Amino acid sequence: MTKIFYMIRKEFLQIFRTREMVAILFIMPVIQMVVLGFAVTNEVKHITLIIADRDNSRLSREIVAAFSNTDRFDITGRETDVREIGLDIHRWKAQAALIIPNHFGRDFRRGLRPDIQMIVDGLDGNAAGVSVGYAGGILREWAEAQARQTPRLAMVKQNTPQLELIERLWYNLDLRSAQYMVPGIIVVLLTIISMLLSALSLVKEREVGTLEQLMVTPLSRFELLMGKLAPFLILAFIEFFVVLGAAQVIFPITMKGSYALLSLEAFLYLFTTIGLGVMISTIAKSQQQALFLSWFFMLFLLMMSGLFIPIANMPQFLQDLTLLNPMRYFMAIIRDVFQKGSGWQYLFTDTWRMTLLGTLIFAVSVLRFRKRVS
Amino acid sequence: MNEIAVQTQNLTRRFGKFTAVDRLTITVSRGEIFGFLGANGAGKTTAIRMLCGLLLPSEGEATVAGFDVYKSSEAIKKNIGYMSQRFSLYDDLTISENIDFFGGVYGLSPALIEERKEALIEQVGLGDFRKRLTRDLPLGFKQRLALGSAMLHDPPIIFLDEPTSGVDPRARREFWSIINELAAAGKTVFVTTHFMDEAEYCHRVSIMRAGKLIALDSPGKLKESYGRNNMQDVFVALVNDEDPRPEEQL
Numbered sequence: 001m002t003k004i005f006y007m008i009r010k011e012f013l014q015i016f017r018t019r020e021m022v023a024i025l026f027i028m029p030v031i032q033m034v035v036l037g038f039a040v041t042n043e044v045k046h047i048t049l050i051i052a053d054r055d056n057s058r059l060s061r062e063i064v065a066a067f068s069n070t071d072r073f074d075i076t077g078r079e080t081d082v083r084e085i086g087l088d089i090h091r092w093k094a095q096a097a098l099i100i101p102n103h104f105g106r107d108f109r110r111g112l113r114p115d116i117q118m119i120v121d122g123l124d125g126n127a128a129g130v131s132v133g134y135a136g137g138i139l140r141e142w143a144e145a146q147a148r149q150t151p152r153l154a155m156v157k158q159n160t161p162q163l164e165l166i167e168r169l170w171y172n173l174d175l176r177s178a179q180y181m182v183p184g185i186i187v188v189l190l191t192i193i194s195m196l197l198s199a200l201s202l203v204k205e206r207e208v209g210t211l212e213q214l215m216v217t218p219l220s221r222f223e224l225l226m227g228k229l230a231p232f233l234i235l236a237f238i239e240f241f242v243v244l245g246a247a248q249v250i251f252p253i254t255m256k257g258s259y260a261l262l263s264l265e266a267f268l269y270l271f272t273t274i275g276l277g278v279m280i281s282t283i284a285k286s287q288q289q290a291l292f293l294s295w296f297f298m299l300f301l302l303m304m305s306g307l308f309i310p311i312a313n314m315p316q317f318l319q320d321l322t323l324l325n326p327m328r329y330f331m332a333i334i335r336d337v338f339q340k341g342s343g344w345q346y347l348f349t350d351t352w353r354m355t356l357l358g359t360l361i362f363a364v365s366v367l368r369f370r371k372r373v374s
Numbered sequence: 375m376n377e378i379a380v381q382t383q384n385l386t387r388r389f390g391k392f393t394a395v396d397r398l399t400i401t402v403s404r405g406e407i408f409g410f411l412g413a414n415g416a417g418k419t420t421a422i423r424m425l426c427g428l429l430l431p432s433e434g435e436a437t438v439a440g441f442d443v444y445k446s447s448e449a450i451k452k453n454i455g456y457m458s459q460r461f462s463l464y465d466d467l468t469i470s471e472n473i474d475f476f477g478g479v480y481g482l483s484p485a486l487i488e489e490r491k492e493a494l495i496e497q498v499g500l501g502d503f504r505k506r507l508t509r510d511l512p513l514g515f516k517q518r519l520a521l522g523s524a525m526l527h528d529p530p531i532i533f534l535d536e537p538t539s540g541v542d543p544r545a546r547r548e549f550w551s552i553i554n555e556l557a558a559a560g561k562t563v564f565v566t567t568h569f570m571d572e573a574e575y576c577h578r579v580s581i582m583r584a585g586k587l588i589a590l591d592s593p594g595k596l597k598e599s600y601g602r603n604n605m606q607d608v609f610v611a612l613v614n615d616e617d618p619r620p621e622e623q624l
Binding site: 002003006009010013017210213215217218219 | 426427428448451452454456458460461462463464465466467471474475476477478479480481524
């Protein structure tokens with residue numbers, strides 16, 4: 001066992017010999033997290049909106065005011081010509097247009113239930129759907145307020161539905177995107193560092209020729225790999241807490257679960273990513289190849305982890321395929337622990353699947369890594 | 375210890391259709407400096423890698439320090455020192471750190487590491503440079519240091535794969551004086567080279583061509599039987615297929 005100690009000490013000496021390495025390990029991830037944490041958001045805000053108020057009555061102006069008083073919409077222009085509106089949307093000047101017809105105010109007071117038209121750029125279907133939802137909400141609120149102020153508008157009263165949906169959001173009451181996305185980004189950073197560094201450090205020794213020298217020493221394969229990988233496990237673990245801590249200082253997010261549980265899960269997850277690193281090192285012949293292979297794997301891990309795209313939205317075949325993606329499990333686990341404060345009993349299924357997968361990846365990689373040259 | 379250090383019988387290694395080492399049969403005794411000569415690609419490195427347990431043979435038998443290369447490669451590793459043509463120390467560690475590391479992975483106690491480190495630094499003459507990064511050393515020093523590091527565990531057999539390539543003549547001479555001292559101390563030195571002046575220092579040399587052993591004897595006898603004045607000419611005659619003798623004599 002003392003041989004492993006010498007391996008680990010040597011690895012740490014090499015890692016911290018270059019100052020760039022410290023930056024790569026601890027400063028780069030924090031920068032990435034800060035930038036991406038703000039950038040990666042699925043909140044739809046500041047939708048650019050053109051107003052076509054053809055009525056220009058007191059009521060129509062009230063509606064326009066309601067739209068300008070929210071940060072959901074930014075009114076970027078006023079235009080009554082439908083053709084011009086079409087061109088503006090085509091030129092990316094606006095994402096949506098709200099058209100209030102002639103005599104809207106008069107018809108509304110008479111209870112004729114006039115229409116208001118909304119034209120939305122459907123290119124980004126998600127944002128389009130969300131903006132229609134917002135607009136509907138603003139108009140409904142306005143209509144209800146009108147009904148309360150002027151009870152004689154009995155017709156409007158009838159318009160309110162018999163069945164009312166009362167919404168109650170759980171876990172992330174303010175629908176803050178960061179609360180959901182930042183833990184996901186932490187997973188991505190952790191994966192890159194642990195997988196890439198372990199792969200590169202093994203391939204580098206092979207490239208330089210020192211791996212051959214290690215192979216003629218009495219170090220067993222286990223000692224050699226443990227000595228090489230333990231430092232990266234430890235460093236990735238420290239990095240995890242650095243980024244986790246920084247995230248909570250910078251973003252308005254709250255960690256509701258147990259740190260001990262999250263650490264244990266992170267530890268289990270790192271086995272799979274470091275295992276992948278070893279696997280890459282057994283395939284790649286140079287550091288360059290290792291880098292490309294890592295990115296090949298990384299894109300699949302990332303896009304099929306549920307970070308951006310919910311796994312439930314994917315075709316069934318690909319949903320089944322994500323069961324082989326270790327990042328999928330840790331992504332779900334960290335979000336559960338972070339948001340819901342889930343205890344281990346809720347994470348059981350994800351945990352055993354991730355552990356099984358990790359054990360398999362690690363075992364296959366270690367078996368592929370031979371103490372012989374090819 | 376066994377008087378036979380290395381023994382092979384029809385040792386063969388193929389890579390696909392290519393036969394890198396073809397039925398190599400040699401016996402090397404304890405205390406011998408055994409030279410392995412051949413043009414680049416003749417199979418020297420492949421042979422040495424099989425003997426060090428880095429590469430499995432395709433066919434044939436071999437024992438190193440009495441251990442079988444198929445079954446006991448880990449036991450072999452405790453009994454050999456190996457230095458490859460590629461520089462094998464860590465460039466980004468200091469001289470002292472490199473020695474600590476190799477001593478440690480060979481399982482030496484800290485006290486023994488310290489003792490042998492001092493002896494090695496003394497021997498190579500690097501007293502003032504122990505805290506320097508290894509990459510800043512001249513190649514000749516690096517090679518001697520690499521040799522010393524590969525021998526911290528005091529193995530009875532040492533494999534050197536082109537240890538002096540790229541080193542200036544004076545450093546080569548110093549390197550060879552170390553090899554001579556080792557052999558005098560009873561160590562077996564198995565060395566590959568393509569410098570023919572170095573071949574003269576060997577007790578016996580074997581010459582390989584296209585994976586086959588084509589000559590094996592002391593430098594003196596080889597020069598005599600080929601009627602040449604130096605090993606250079608013997609080698610050129612042999613690899614150019616000017617061998618006048620029938621094959622059975624080899």
